[in-house]
Amino acid sequence: YAILDQWYMPKLYLKVDDIMDYVKTFSIRMFKKDCLDLPAKLPIETLQVEMSDKQKKYYKEMLRTSVIEEHELIAENGAARLNYLRQIASGFMYVKGDDESEERKIIDLGDEKVKVLKDFIIDLDKPIVIFYQFNESFEKIKKMLDKNKVPMLYLNSRQKDKQIWKKFQQGEAKVFLAQYQSASRGIDLFRADTFIYYEPTLSSEIHEQSS
Numbered sequence: 589y590a591i592l593d594q595w596y597m598p599k600l601y602l603k604v605d606d607i608m609d610y611v612k613t614f615s616i617r618m619f620k621k622d623c624l625d626l627p628a629k630l631p632i633e634t635l636q637v638e639m640s641d642k643q644k645k646y647y648k649e650m651l652r653t654s655v656i657e658e659h660e661l662i663a664e665n666g667a668a669r670l671n672y673l674r675q676i677a678s679g680f681m682y683v684k685g686d687d688e689s690e691e692r693k694i695i696d697l698g699d700e701k702v703k704v705l706k707d708f709i710i711d712l713d714k715p716i717v718i719f720y721q722f723n724e725s726f727e728k729i730k731k732m733l734d735k736n737k738v739p740m741l742y743l744n745s746r747q748k749d750k751q752i753w754k755k756f757q758q759g760e761a762k763v764f765l766a767q768y769q770s771a772s773r774g775i776d777l778f779r780a781d782t783f784i785y786y787e788p789t790l791s792s793e794i795h796e797q798s799s
Contacts, residue, residue: 635708639677640698647676659683659695670790677701678787680724694724702728705786709738709763714781715756717764719771719798721787729765729786738762743771753777768794 590598654663663669681695733740744767753775756764768789
């Protein structure tokens with residue numbers, strides 16, 4: 589049924605139809621389209637969030653000049669500038685600390701984005717996955733969920749149980765908070781009715797993996 593190479597490994601199969609007929613006596617083959625009635629994927633919806641005055645000010649400065657003089661913040665390249673813009677849009681900035689013992693500190697720019705997220709989550713009685721990037725975003729979202737007593741699980745670099753996503757799959761929480769780097773590969777979150785990109789990732793590969 590096969591031609592072997594010098595190491596006696598198959599390099600060409602013969603009588604493939606006969607082999608497949610034999611295999612069929614021991615197996616059942618199904619395609620997803622034949623056994624799952626999946627709904628069509630809905631189009632992506634963008635929720636508009638009004639920035640605070642501070643956010644608008646810093647966002648415009650960073651966008652135009654790559655510098656925020658008030659906090660001695662300089663974006664040395666395009667990727668760094670995009671990173672700062674994402675932070676500002678999410679309601680905070682990481683800036684240089686006041687002394688040598690403090691490497692960096694956080695400037696809070698408001699929670700409008702979290703408020704819009706809260707209204708969306710409270711109104712939706714479905715399992716939700718939220719993808720986020722920054723640790724500060726995680727703290728803000730987690731605080732909001734805890735305050736509103738919304739059951740949640742999370743997977744990020746701090747989470748010791750890397751299999752915790754299975755508990756979400758089994759129905760143990762309404763919301764699953766997923767950091768891109770930790771949760772975009774190798775796990776299944778198909779229980780979710782809706783997934784939210786709280787802040788975009790700069791990697792198209794990670795975006796596709798998470799989706």
